[in-house]
Amino acid sequence: MHSEITLFVNGKTTSLEVDNRRTLLDAVREDLGYTGPKKGCDHGQCGACTVMLNGRRIVSCLTLAVAAQDAEIVTIEGIAEGDALAPLQEAFVRLDSYQCGFCTPGQICSALAMLSEHAEGWPSAVTADVSPDAPTPELDAAEVRERLSGNLCRCGAYPSIVRATLEMAARKGISS
Structure with missing residues (x-):
């Protein structure tokens, strides 16, 4: 059909x-x-x-x-802004957050959406207090790793992916 x-x-x-x-x-x-x-x-x-x-x-x-x-x-x-890379894309390039690049598009889309989810107060599996009135958890490396755990990188660029995501969060004023 x-x-x-x-x-x-x-x-x-x-x-x-x-x-x-x-x-x-x-x-x-x-x-x-x-x-x-x-x-x-x-x-x-x-x-x-x-x-x-x-x-x-x-x-x-x-x-x-x-x-x-x-x-x-x-x-x-x-995601790009015309011919210019978006800030998170720039951070991925500058911080070597990719190696083969296969997972990079999914990593970036996931990170951008994750930053919005976090800003809206969504908890993760490592969020200490998930009660309804809990404050938004700090966005630290452990939170980022957990929140992006559904995106795999066979090359192991995770440390750089986390750094780039935290840098973007800091630019938006939402990281610890």
């Missing part, structure tokens, strides 16, 4: 006819040509396909394209 859907990706609206079983990852990469999100494991375990859907990070390999109808989707290609 096929459906006609409208996807709003990186500020552009596109109508597509897709098989109802087609993943958002395949639609974004193969139909729309945004190759930033990668097909790593195709099981939602590595995070290489992470994109933002209405500001929240998702693994696009487990999300059906039809479920993203009319949602705002941002891939790594939509």
Whole structure:
């Protein structure tokens, strides 16, 4: 069965006819040509396909394209500001937060969405106090590592990824 859907990706609206079983990852990469999100494991375990859907990070390999109808989707290609890299992208480059680069688009999308989640007060598994009236936890290296744990880096660039994310948090005034 096929459906006609409208996807709003990186500020552009596109109508597509897709098989109802087609993943958002395949639609974004193969139909729309945004190759930033990668097909790593195709099981939602590595995070290489992470994109933002209405500001929240998702693994696009487990999300059906039809479920993203009319949602705002941002891939790594939509983060840059014109020809200039976004601040987090600049930090990743400057701090060597990548080696092979395969996971980098997903890492950056996840980190940006995570910073918003943290700013909204969402706790993590290492947050000491998760009671409803608890203050927003400090964003330290342990919090960042836990919050980004769904994005794997086979090269082991984690220390630099954490540094770049904390630098971005400091720029936004939300780190410890």
